[in-house]
């Protein structure tokens with residue numbers, strides 16, 4: 001078995017394997033009750049939610065928006081602390097599971113725009129030196 005492909009009879013690299021596992025965890029995380037709880041609490045009225053706001057005030061947003069003629073989800077349940085700590089990177093699956101399936105206090109509702117900007121900032125700090 002090749003050293004760089006330790007999974008699936010020597011066909012998968014460690015990176016491929018970990019994205020496979022992460023994808024599976026993400027799927028079951030949609031059924032994590034605190035996620036629905038947070039979404040319920042951010043409900044304002046039919047089709048309208050309150051975005052917590054990333055680097056700006058909380059504001060009302062529509063549940064879905066139209067981007068290039070396509071209806072798209074606009075309300076995300078965001079992990080306040082990213083699932084993978086940008087400073088530490090991957091530590092262990094225990095750590096990933098603990099952070100992914102966190103209590104609702106560690107979750108917030110963000111609109112697509114706020115969520116995109118937060119994710120970009122997190123990725124930026126991940127590729128940085130990682131000090132502090």
Ligand SMILES: [Zn+2]
Pocket residue numbers: 051052053054059061110111112113114115
């Ligand atoms: Zn927003």
